[in-house]
Amino acid sequence: MTKAQAGILASLPEQGRYVFFTLSEAAAQVQVALKALQGSVDSNKVVVGLGQQVLQALDKRIAPMHEFPPLKGPEFEAPSTPKALCLWLRGNQRGELIEQTAKLAAMLAPAFTLNQVVDAFVHQRSNNGHGRDLTGYEDGTENPQDADAVTAGIATGQGVGVDGSSFWVLQQWQHNYAVFNHMTVQEQDHAMGRRRSDNEELDDAPESAHVKRTAQESFEPEAFLVRRSMPWWSVSPQGVDRSGLMFSAFGCSFDAFEAQMRRMLGMDDGISDALFRYSKPLSGSYFWCPPVAQGKLDLTALGL
Template sequence: MNTPQTGILAVVPDHARYISFQLSDRTALEVTLQAIAAQADGERVVVGIGLSVVEALGQHIPGLLAGPRIDGSLVDIPCQPIALWLWLRGSSRGELLHVERHWVELVAPAFSRQHSIEAFKYDTGRDLTGYEDGTENAEGEEAVAVASVMAPAADALVGSSYVAVQQWLHDFKTFDAMTDAEQDNTVGRHRISNEEFDDAPESAHVKRTEQEAPTPEAHVLRRSMPWSAGNRAGLVFTAFGHSLEAYEVLLTRMSGAHDGIIDGLFGFTKPVNGAYVWCPGMRHGQLDLRALGL
């Protein structure tokens, strides 16, 4: 049976690069995807396929969308569809520079690079605001069930994952002007102890994204990492799931489309791009692209 790409379930690395590509040459698509499947190990290089590639191949991945589009959202949620997504994971910036060079050249026959975002682990896995990220993540077999498609789905889909990726840009001047209590109320947790408090306002992030609150429950596996470029910085939000439904439920609540209450995070940070992709599972040590007709 297929298994998820191992980098999805592993802890976030010390350094990473998120690279997005657009489809540039349909005639070279099949051979390029086969080269990707042969070289990607799913651990140091996690691969995601966008809707435009699926459609170019005349195939269908159930539930795959190009990116977030939340009806009734009270905030701007950008959608910038991508064709190919690579999450490069490593231990040093220099290492990943050379890995990125290799992969950009490998996929060049069919794909052109759109964005490259340099990310890193901060402290023990915190956002640059100092708050711990992914505190409600499932672990072990529960994490596998949350993050990947399980049987009895079609064999070629088992072990695959749906991924929501958003790059958030923080306004640190606004955040720093808030008192400690205001910051904690915005998140709904104490920054130092990481404990949630029951009397947090309904706009607190933990209230907006409480995975047990919706019916059915909306669980995702977060693997987000901070990013920086010059004096700009924020968080690359990355959520894996066995579908996109849970993430869309949470984003609907964050955006105010559910009940008119906007997540307090929007007071000091905002998404500047966002897309959905599908990560094939691994079969016999390679990416399983049978669902794409390959």
Template structure:
């Protein structure tokens, strides 16, 4: 059995560390060996902190893949493509590696991140480091429950992990990340019914609005996409992050097919024939965007 990296299908922890890194030319062999040992590093820190729910994954971008893993690459692994329509823009930002660590304990996450970065040394530089946290039991900073439709239980690996359709990369997962900055002052100035129309759910009880009153520009109306009668799914590990001056949502999507996320993002950013786009983008904007592939533990360990 091909085992996925531990962060992918686990339930999202209360705290997370998200690292995007760039490779230093000439350090590829050293970095490759360190990545091969990352699953064992996760297990060692989990044992040290007596925290079995500490999990981690590392993913590799399209441009770094041949430098670290060889010429054969996962189907669909391409650089993140920016999107723009009007004043809505989803940028692409430089990143070769993505490290995702989460657990119920910030101290354990921090220790694992420090250990990895100490091992990498001058082989990779940090493009961005974000520390996420669970807010009010799973709500975004907008006050709405986040990830209501996320797959659960046995559905999680079915949605997230590559299968026989790309057999050489079975047990891996395509990863898309974006950091969204919320305009919370503007958002919090809206009446709750108006917020609910923008999201498409009730704020207090998290019930989906009836189609008769849910605007076609509502967030969930844009990102819920059906093909051949089936709803397309991604496995999200998004968490709020921030300081008193800058805050939002760190969005992480795992999937067996990267096209699913791209279709959702396109529906958010690009207006349809009737001029409808995701109205949430009037109050929140992505400032980063990158795509990666998280190989299975077995493939990763083949240094």
């Protein structure tokens, strides 16, 4: 049985909400806030991720943990947007998540200040449990399952308080539908490397195809991640809505993600991922998700 927060390995919820916080007070107040959080969250309904800023405020170090590095390829880049804390709220009704957000923000003040909220959802969930990106392509097809998911997504052999934890990467990607819709169906499929109609991988897809750029078994060592991405949508009062995919992945370290991101950007061979033709990352943040012990967040690695 893994000590991981339950929501990490669980199937996607119908509704999700990513609630980001900045750090606003001294370490003493951070400790109080984290202790309150520790005793009040159900890890199936709320996945907790702590940023490097929190570890630094507490003068603690978790070996694989660091800030998201700014990465730049020949044509595109992946921005670094550090945050102190992220709570992934998971549920079936958006109203519940809105109410929960207010309660958690009040509980974490004054140490943490709510900085950003991204609402997400499952789109066209299929019988296999996978949802689709808003471009219509299935997401998570190559996700490791069961024991393989634990191996890929959960830390082991790193000591008490760290074993059972996970290292979480979040990137908010915004799609340009005007560009995407101007592409032919074949161009869209070749950009992804799969047919949207039946999700079959294309043998004749170009080397820039997203599936080829991120084929997890093609790296040395293999770069498997547990993906839990969800589409997001932001309503604009001016009628110009924004939307895309909140890329969310958990690993036993950040090595697998960084290997994939470098290849997507063409940092190794100069070939950029075709996904960049119609989508771009707006953010990039790393978080450490503490393990669970006796039904509560295990914060012993932080001295709490």
